[in-house]
Amino acid sequence: MKLARCSSREPYECKKDWPDNCFVQAGNCGIVFDAKHEEGGYETAFFEAFPKYQQGSTFIRGEGKTIEEAEASAFAQHLRFKDCTHAEGYDARGYTNGCGFCKTCGMFASKVIPLTTHCVVCDALTQDAEDKHGNYYCDAHKDHIKQEDKHWVQIKLESMRDYLKTRTL
Incomplete structure (x- = not known):
């Protein structure tokens, strides 16, 4: 199985079958800045993946009480993105830099919308x-x-x- 880089401990052995061309990293205590959260943010276990699909590359972040939960969340996103044809196109949602979100699965991707x-x-x-x-x-x-x-x-x-x-x- 793939090993995920961890900043505060030995590498984490992935439980899911991530593609070979996908960089992964994880941690027990990531900080999330969130203005909607009463304290301005929170700490969480996280798992981040940077898969490369035929339709382009993206960033996936899963969160949970443990790295294992976070990886499961990230892997569910990966499967949804991987299996989507992105045939409905992308929505810029305010981006002007060519980035957009798939209208079907929600995958964020760069270089999918013309620059303006x-x-x-x-x-x-x-x-x-x-x-x-x-x-x-x-x-x-x-x-x-x-x-x-x-x-x-x-x-x-x-x-x-x-x-x-x-x-x-």
Whole structure:
């Protein structure tokens, strides 16, 4: 069976038959940031898989009380995604970077919807870089973004154990 990388312990031996071309990782204590949760987030066992399908690659995350439960949740998603033909197409759900969700099974995939954003310098279709004002820059022009216009994200962790109160990602 496949081994899943774990950050806090020895590798986890998978209970499910994951494809050879699928990277997997797991942990007993993952943090989920969730503004809807009363404490701003929660901790959970998790199992993450990065399968490659004929229709494209995706990210799957399962959660549970144990890694085994999390893997079972992730594997159920994997089977649903793997068996879907994605014939109904994809819904952008607000994404402009070519990503979308299968209208049938809900699989998230990249490069399934045409780009709609253009570089403000050369007008090429791009999603390479974005400033905090919503302007896009192709790879050749991303150095045009001023330092003060770059994105900086701060997340406050209140009552989530005794982690640092504020971290910059």
